[in-house]
Amino acid sequence: MIVVSLLLVLLALLGAPLFAVIAASAMWGFANADVDLSVMGIEIFGLAEVPILLAIPLFTFAGYLISESGAPRRLVRISNALLGWLPGGLAMISLAACALFTAFTGASGVTIIALGALLYPALKEAGYKESFNLGLVTSAGSLGLLFAPSLPLILYGVVAEVSIDSLFLGGILPGTLMVVMLAAYSFWVNRHNRAEPGKFSWTEVRDSLWEAKWELPLPVVVLGGIYGGVFAVSEAAAVTALYVLIIDVLIMREVSLRQLPRIMQESMVLVGGILIILAVSLASTNYMIDSGVPDKLFAMVEALVDTRFGFMVALLIFLLVLGAILDIFSAIVLVVPLILPVAQGFGMNPVHLGIVFLAAMQLGYLTPPVGLNLFIASFRFEKSITSIYMATLPFLLILAVSVVIIAFWPELTLYFLRD
Amino acid sequence: MAEQQSGIIARLDRLGRLVENSMLVLLLTSMILLASSQIILRNFFDSGFVWADEVLRILLLWTAMFGAVAASRQNRQIAIDVLSRFLPGRWNSLAMTLVQFFTAGVSGLIAWHSYRFVNDSRIYEDLLMGDWPAWIFQSVIPLGFALIAYRYLVFGLGSASRVIRGEGARA
Numbered sequence: 149m150i151v152v153s154l155l156l157v158l159l160a161l162l163g164a165p166l167f168a169v170i171a172a173s174a175m176w177g178f179a180n181a182d183v184d185l186s187v188m189g190i191e192i193f194g195l196a197e198v199p200i201l202l203a204i205p206l207f208t209f210a211g212y213l214i215s216e217s218g219a220p221r222r223l224v225r226i227s228n229a230l231l232g233w234l235p236g237g238l239a240m241i242s243l244a245a246c247a248l249f250t251a252f253t254g255a256s257g258v259t260i261i262a263l264g265a266l267l268y269p270a271l272k273e274a275g276y277k278e279s280f281n282l283g284l285v286t287s288a289g290s291l292g293l294l295f296a297p298s299l300p301l302i303l304y305g306v307v308a309e310v311s312i313d314s315l316f317l318g319g320i321l322p323g324t325l326m327v328v329m330l331a332a333y334s335f336w337v338n339r340h341n342r343a344e345p346g347k348f349s350w351t352e353v354r355d356s357l358w359e360a361k362w363e364l365p366l367p368v369v370v371l372g373g374i375y376g377g378v379f380a381v382s383e384a385a386a387v388t389a390l391y392v393l394i395i396d397v398l399i400m401r402e403v404s405l406r407q408l409p410r411i412m413q414e415s416m417v418l419v420g421g422i423l424i425i426l427a428v429s430l431a432s433t434n435y436m437i438d439s440g441v442p443d444k445l446f447a448m449v450e451a452l453v454d455t456r457f458g459f460m461v462a463l464l465i466f467l468l469v470l471g472a473i474l475d476i477f478s479a480i481v482l483v484v485p486l487i488l489p490v491a492q493g494f495g496m497n498p499v500h501l502g503i504v505f506l507a508a509m510q511l512g513y514l515t516p517p518v519g520l521n522l523f524i525a526s527f528r529f530e531k532s533i534t535s536i537y538m539a540t541l542p543f544l545l546i547l548a549v550s551v552v553i554i555a556f557w558p559e560l561t562l563y564f565l566r567d
Numbered sequence: 568m569a570e571q572q573s574g575i576i577a578r579l580d581r582l583g584r585l586v587e588n589s590m591l592v593l594l595l596t597s598m599i600l601l602a603s604s605q606i607i608l609r610n611f612f613d614s615g616f617v618w619a620d621e622v623l624r625i626l627l628l629w630t631a632m633f634g635a636v637a638a639s640r641q642n643r644q645i646a647i648d649v650l651s652r653f654l655p656g657r658w659n660s661l662a663m664t665l666v667q668f669f670t671a672g673v674s675g676l677i678a679w680h681s682y683r684f685v686n687d688s689r690i691y692e693d694l695l696m697g698d699w700p701a702w703i704f705q706s707v708i709p710l711g712f713a714l715i716a717y718r719y720l721v722f723g724l725g726s727a728s729r730v731i732r733g734e735g736a737r738a
């Protein structure tokens with residue numbers, strides 16, 4: 149048993165697709181328990197029994213389409229018009245813009261490529277230091293994971309069987325905390341940078357807002373619709389996909405009909421990659437729960453740490469390591485079913501666990517040696533990976549502090565969920 | 568890998584890609600249109616298709632499977648891949664051979680066992696959406712995994728031949 153597990157871990161580290169590793173462990177488990185392996189078919193067909201999953205392809209496609217349009221450029225223009233005059237202002241609003249963009253595009257690194265590539269030269273022109281700019285755009289690339297309708301939040305809701313609406317509410321304050329802390333740092337670092345604060349102009353604000361008139365209603369409609377209880381999440385996803393399709397292809401014509409099949413296909417390759425892992429882990433999770441793995445795990449953890457405080461410390465360390473080696477989607481699907489019962493055993497609220505989990509995984513995007521954002525930024529801005537490590541470090545430390553605050557202050561997450 | 572394939576396999580490969588891409592576009596477009604018309608019908612006309620939710624979930628399953636097959640053709644399945652970076656050329660090829668044959672084997676096993684599941688469902692005449700045989704919709708599972716297995720078998724053969732010729736792995 150242990151030999152097989154070690155072999156599978158080795159194969160995973162050598163680069164075997166995760167779905168194959170998970171499926172192999174599930175089938176091995178079922179075979180040992182004398183369960184007929186046709187159960188794999190039943191479990192995978194389970195994908196068709198979770199209605200909320202529909203939101204995943206629809207939001208992913210909308211996100212891909214938005215990033216191919218002129219929306220990132222318009223977002224930067226508005227940001228500059230609104231706060232470009234304040235010392236550190238452009239940096240602060242860049243963070244907010246990236247967070248908004250990531251919430252809608254699902255944290256697949258697309259923020260750095262679409263938005264960071266525009267912000268980076270804009271920041272440079274506004275007189276910010278090179279390494280500050282690099283660190284900012286790299287770390288802002290995954291900011292916003294905690295805001296609706298981000299894909300990882302939805303996936304956590306599916307896997308943990310927690311209401312997605314509560315997760316969306318739970319993410320608001322912790323997500324804001326992360327943005328505010330980085331913004332405060334940006335202000336502090338640039339307090340002496342009075343090089344040439346751009347001028348504030350009402351005309352530019354008006355023009356830039358007018359230019360984005362088609363996109364501006366989107367966050368209002370989608371977020372208002374979800375938080376206001378008008379749409380279910382998968383309906384909001386359908387509305388978003390259709391709306392973005394109409395404005396980008398038919399009204400603004402920034403994406404031609406000829407480009408559309410490629411964008412659809414690329415976005416669905418990502419969706420296929422995520423959902424196939426979810427499908428096989430439906431099987432492995434059921435096997436593990438049947439054989440009582442979470443209970444054993446809980447007993448083990450309880451023997452090691454006996455307080456909630458101790459558990460939280462252990463959890464954070466575990467999640468940091470996890471985030472450094474595993475991408476966020478696989479981590480949610482694989483690990484959440486195991487640690488959720490343990491966390492609940494220690495009296496932790498499932499929504500709080502979700503927010504802590506995602507916040508900690510967000511650090512994983514920036515943690516050497518394998519953080520995804522570091523590679524994307526190094527590739528996109530043609531900088532050595534070590535210079536990206538150094539530039540990102542202060543931002544990483546601040547985000548780490550925010551994760552600790554989020555973890556030990558559950559009321560922050562649960563504020564909108566009282567009663 | 569193209570240069571190793573004879574004309575007919577290369578042509579089949581191109582045809583396969585075309586079918587996969589078209590299916591993805593078709594499936595996604597249907598999901599967007601069906602889901603949005605459901606919302607419009609419900610909110611403005613107080614009606615809707617009773618079968619729509621079930622169809623949407625089947626469309627999702629098909630999208631997932633076709634997307635996964637398309638991901639495997641570019642070797643773009645989600646993987647961890649931390650060790651292979653540090654392996655020297657020929658060892659890297661060897662590791663890739665191992666990993667690819669392993670993936671082909673696992674996918675083949677899933678294909679076979681899910682085929683048995685679909686076959687049972689056919690024999691017991693399971694129905695979906697009222698009176699449609701369920702096996703028609705379920706058969707995408709064995710089909711998809713069989714295609715993934717085939718792709719990784721081809722990758723594995725390519726990597727194995729590089730090990731034999733003593734070359735490093737290709738990204």
